[in-house]
Amino acid sequence: MPFxxxxxxxxxxxxxxxxxxxxxxxxxxxxxxxxxxxxxxxxGAKEFVFWYLPQIQYKNPDVQVATFKNLTPSPFIKCYxxxxxxxxxxxxxxxxxxxxxxxxxxxxKSKEVLEAEAIAAEKKDNxxxxxxxxxxxxxxxxxxxxxCPGVVPLPKIFRGKYKNQTD
Amino acid sequence: MIPKNLFxxxxxxxxxxxxxxxxxxxxxxxxxxxxxxxxxxxxxSEEERxxxxxxxxxxxxxxxxxxxxxxxxxxNEKSSLQSASSEMSQQLEADEWEKCVQINEKWNxxxxxxxxxxxxxxxxxxxxxxxxxxxxxxxxxKGRIARxxxxxxxxxxxSSTFITPDNLEAAIDHxxxxxxxxxxxxxxxxxxxxxxxxxxxxxxxxxxxxA
Numbered sequence: 376m377p378f379x380x381x382x383x384x385x386x387x388x389x390x391x392x393x394x395x396x397x398x399x400x401x402x403x404x405x406x407x408x409x410x411x412x413x414x415x416x417x418x419g420a421k422e423f424v425f426w427y428l429p430q431i432q433y434k435n436p437d438v439q440v441a442t443f444k445n446l447t448p449s450p451f452i453k454c455y456x457x458x459x460x461x462x463x464x465x466x467x468x469x470x471x472x473x474x475x476x477x478x479x480x481x482x483x484k485s486k487e488v489l490e491a492e493a494i495a496a497e498k499k500d501n502x503x504x505x506x507x508x509x510x511x512x513x514x515x516x517x518x519x520x521x522x523c524p525g526v527v528p529l530p531k532i533f534r535g536k537y538k539n540q541t542d
Numbered sequence: 543m544i545p546k547n548l549f550x551x552x553x554x555x556x557x558x559x560x561x562x563x564x565x566x567x568x569x570x571x572x573x574x575x576x577x578x579x580x581x582x583x584x585x586x587s588e589e590e591r592x593x594x595x596x597x598x599x600x601x602x603x604x605x606x607x608x609x610x611x612x613x614x615x616x617x618n619e620k621s622s623l624q625s626a627s628s629e630m631s632q633q634l635e636a637d638e639w640e641k642c643v644q645i646n647e648k649w650n651x652x653x654x655x656x657x658x659x660x661x662x663x664x665x666x667x668x669x670x671x672x673x674x675x676x677x678x679x680x681x682x683x684k685g686r687i688a689r690x691x692x693x694x695x696x697x698x699x700x701s702s703t704f705i706t707p708d709n710l711e712a713a714i715d716h717x718x719x720x721x722x723x724x725x726x727x728x729x730x731x732x733x734x735x736x737x738x739x740x741x742x743x744x745x746x747x748x749x750x751x752x753a
Contacts, residue, residue: 416660449657460639462646465653468660477649481642 386429395430397475397483405439405455406431406482409447416468420450423471454482 378384385391399406408428410420424442432440452464452474462482466474484492498504505511515523521533531537566573586594705713726736 416657462642463650464646465650465657467653467657469653477645481646 383425386426392430392433395427395434397427397431397434397479398489399431399435399438399454399482400484402456402458403435403438403454403482404457405441406435407441407443407453407455408450409443409453410450410466411445411447417450419468419470419474420466423466423474426471427475452478 408424411417449467452466454462505514514520723738725738726734728734
């Protein structure tokens with residue numbers, strides 16, 4: 376899509392996509408929305424699909440997001456879990472904010488869990504870390520640091536054998 | 543301590559240093575002075591050998607036992623921790639699922655109730671609309687029938703003056719007795735000037751030319 380073309384192109388900006396609040400639990404595999412485009416009771420569902428579905432898909436890349444347009448008598452959301460369970464949410468005559476709030480309470484991860492996960496991810500991805508399992512196995516790879524003595528011998532003035540010589 | 547910047551900035555040229563070993567390289571042969579030297583084998587008495595063997599065996603056995611003990615302990619601990627944590631997480635997850643389902647059922651019930659109410663109102667509105675339409679249609683039909691009946695009445699009244707085969711002769715006689723002359727003119731005041739007997743005065747041609 377070209378930049379700033381089409382309806383509400385803000386939906387495709389990275390800031391908007393990152394601002395999505397709904398992150399599903401790990402066990403959810405499919406998220407489907409059924410809605411019609413006519414009728415006052417479908418307005419919320421329609422707007423939900425228009426405004427929040429891009430964010431949901433961006434925040435949950437491993438979840439399949441499906442929409443059923445004009446195929447249902449009344450709007451609904453259905454989530455499928457990986458062990459076959461499913462949860463049906465009736466979204467008849469509800470605003471998009473209400474729907475999002477309810478989904479966050481039921482199928483979304485709670486705020487505490489999200490925060491904990493963010494901290495864990497940050498710790499793991501800290502670019503200053505080095506060692507096994509990190510981006511760089513040794514600090515000697517950084518420019519300006521002392522190279523490993525196995526690769527380049529340590530200058531004698533750094534070594535205790537010569538630095539602390541008594542005679 | 544020597545500042546690190548000294549080396550980084552290369553202000554001091556003595557940093558080039560080669561890694562050096564303090565022995566003869568592997569590929570050189572035995573030194574001339576050592577070429578016929580045969581090292582003496584160590585002499586260990588039988589008693590000492592047995593004693594060393596015993597101590598060594600004891601040491602190895604004990605170390606193996608300790609190692610095995612700690613290893614098993616670690617495995618036990620790990621498995622117990624894992625099972626406990628998995629059970630805990632499963633329990634937690636089940637609780638959470640229960641909670642979510644409850645919230646969702648509550649929400650669905652509320653939505654269903656609201657929808658029922660809305661449907662009732664919509665149904666009433668639809669009934670009202672239909673009734674109004676029926677009434678309007680009825681009114682229109684009634685008006686049409688009234689208009690048609692009025693027309694019929696008027697025609698019936700008029701039919702008394704129609705000429706039929708019965709009164710044809712009388713009508714002819716009446717017509718012959720009262721001839722109507724339509725050849726007349728009307729002036730601005732509405733006076734009828736019948737024209738069949740009035741002579742036509744033709745205007746003079748000269749006057750017309752002058753005028």
